[in-house]
Amino acid sequence: MRVLVCVKRVPAPGAKINITADGQAVDTAYLAFTTSPHEECAVEAAVQLVEQHGGESTVLTLGPSEADEQLRYAASIGVNRAVLLPTDGNDWDPQRTSAAITAAIRDLEAASGPFDLVLFGNESADSGNFQTGVRVAHGLGRPMVNGIKGIEIDGTAARARRESDAGVEVYHLPLPAVLGVKEGINLPRYPTLKGRLASKKVEVAQQSPQGEAGGQQMITLLQAAEQVSQTVILGSGPEAAPAVVDLLEELGLLK
């Protein structure tokens, strides 16, 4: 089977996210880059599906040329092909992103045949628009369910599981289909040395992205109001236990 997985390059902040002086971006001066954990799991799912059913996997990103790093990371754990839709690095709005990805998928399918499954993350780590996969699926006329934590292929359909407050819901989508994946569906493997070396040789195909701006326009990023607390130190080491249990009593947790 042929599987495509879409990932987005994002910074990996630590204790705090800092904003640039013009408010237009996260200050990435001291940051490494990654993709959302949901997308890491989508990449792992693509590799596993091809291991189980044969075929080929492709990873695609729309982003700056540096997103080559995220494509090669996917290749290092076993994705076969990589596609970059290069931008100038500014974040595209969700309608524009979706239009560009949809058009790129049409081109890839015209050249090398249809994808049985297109995988997305449940939401991007940074902008969290909760819609790119849905829009692409609609553009391609394919079924889509988001929030998936289990995928099994049976013949010409995908059985997909999703968690809710009440339990687990099961969906049965005819292929070709689109799924949004949540972290927890699998435990992504780490790249092997051999995988890392092989990923350096993977050819990254480039297609220039096409898409018109949509109706959501960012003005500026803002810091969320910070909770300031004066930490009360209850003590050091096991000697602090009575003070902790006093607190449990005070909070009504010792019943």
Next chain:
Amino acid sequence: MSTLVVVEHDRGTLAPASLEAFAAARTLGDDVHALTLGATADGLAGTLAAYGAVVVQQVHHELLADYGPEAWGEAVAQAVRTLRPAAVLACGTDRGNEVMAQAAARLDLPFVANCNEITAGGDAWNIVRVRWGGSLLEQCTLTASTKLVTVTHHTFEAAESMAAGTVAAVAVDLDPTLARTVVVDRVERAAGVTLATAPLVVGGGRGVGSAEAFAPLEDLAALLGGVVGCSRAVTNNGWRNHTDQVGQTGTRIAPDLYLACGISGAIQHWVGAMSSKKILAINTDAEANMVSKADYAVIGDLHKVIPAIAEEVRRRKAS
């Protein structure tokens, strides 16, 4: 003009989160209409009137007997074409965001997810929305003939506000192929406290060191009627299942007390934990972010501190 609120329900059982969308809708100024999908939701009309629905628009169709993102999204899109509301709101839950994205794709309209502030008026509305799972905000404008937005869960407070709740019907025509994404089966969860609802969460991070070393945390949680949570470092190491993960890509918790043990307090963990009423950090590093953000802290080795707490709890319970 009206504001249409998409009511989230599961085969007739209301998702309380939906009532937050009604609270947000009432701030926009227009009449608030509710949209219920499927005959199973007809019984909700009274409740929706009590939360501000001037009109309850009901959609009946056999494809809406159970949840399906495409059938729901298409039904919302058709209702929007018929009713021409100024805005459509839902709560930013899994289903809320999914249905709104489906509707937006079908209407070829923008959709702004997880909004904390919405200022209506003029062609372009001003919105403050959540990024990075709540660690960062974005101010944006939304320009569209009908504004589609979800409001961030737990941001607007549900409150009663009696309205007429006149029942009306909206006709939709759904293509049978949309059955392809309707729920076909489900496994109900056993009743009991979950990570999201527990009054006490004992969280463990990389500092715990191994899967086996979670045993004392399990013991303490059980003693106090709580559950165990963890950081992503823990799930990534395969020490615990992802269902225990607290954070941006895990579960949002809101217990009376969160005991965060051996967790450094990365921003993506913090956003999942910050709604806890009180936080007590146990860490060897007095400078850890979790320690400086917590209400209380014990500086020390969790492997010694946790058993000592459990012992003290047992001693007091016995006396």
